[in-house]
Amino acid sequence: MTNSPRVRPQPTLGTTPSQTVGPFFALPEGLPWPDGPELVPEDTPHAFVLCGQLVDGAGDPVPDGLVEIWQADERGRFAHPDDPRGTTTSFRGFGRCATDQRGRFWFRTVRPGGLPTPRGEWEAPHIDVTVLARGMLNRLVTRIYFPDETRANAADPVLAAVDQRRRDTLLAEHDGTGFRFDIRLQGDDETVFFVL
Template sequence: MSQAGPKLPSTPSQTVGPYLSIGLPWEDGPTVVEEGTEGAVWIRGVVTDGEGAPVPDALIETWQADPNGRFDHPDDPRGAVPGFRGFGRCPTNDDGEFGILTLLPGAVPEQAPHINVSVFARGLLNRLVTRIYFPDFADANAADPVLNSVPEERRHTLVARKTEDGYRFDVRLQGEGETVFFDV
């Protein structure tokens, strides 16, 4: 007959945060293109939790095609616009705000112009994945299979709003008005 050993505490769960500011950001992170690039726009927003409070220690990561619908990646042999890396990374500030300077993406085959977004934050075991669509491309948005897979009453959470110097895209992690996230 074996005897049970002492009851040990469970291992604490692991989350993505709160140490994002130590290892993930880098100097060029929020600038997908250099300031002063013709056609550059800011995408700004706030990450909020289920209560609507800002999340001051989140990180937004973006990946997108260039204005011609091409990627700066070996899997896209067409190549992107020179100097356009298509990737951005921005931590939120104390008010949960982030900003990415980029160019509007072009359409990729059978999809409307969009930016892929990953959200990292405290309390998340895995990143959350969403997309930013733009109101300027209403016809393409109407035909986009990914956007159309989202219930119509929730699609607005994926469409940025036009601002004076670009677009606003807020991320609500849960609760009323929660941003649509994709299971990838």
């Protein structure tokens, strides 16, 4: 009897089944900070509250999201060394707010000024927004424009690149004392998000 090696069958390789992410997004401690939504003190001239709600495709609140904003000051200046006009402001311009159980968020801020583009155009006053939430592998980025900046909005090169039927998803609404901007992650009236 000869001793022949055993031939083992080769495994069949297939694709790994798809998996969903979440809902296990939890805000790490330290991401939200106590004055994160307050870009300016309450007694700042022309300060207003920007509030909103983060909802999913079914319109249900997202209670475990994080909304960040980044904006210029009232003169269109950033407190950042990459501002080509120089850092001439002490305005922080960055805020972060965790959503509550009803998906609500808020910020106290001032209206930003317009921004020049490298091509010599002007962007309308706007606030950049980042959204992090359960079920998302990457952050979502959008913008908030102001409804009463009609002329500036019409000339804004970014807003002009958005399908006219969807531009209203980027406009805040007056709510009496400030502005409201709801963010819908999917579905009908999904907020326009930008690819960076």
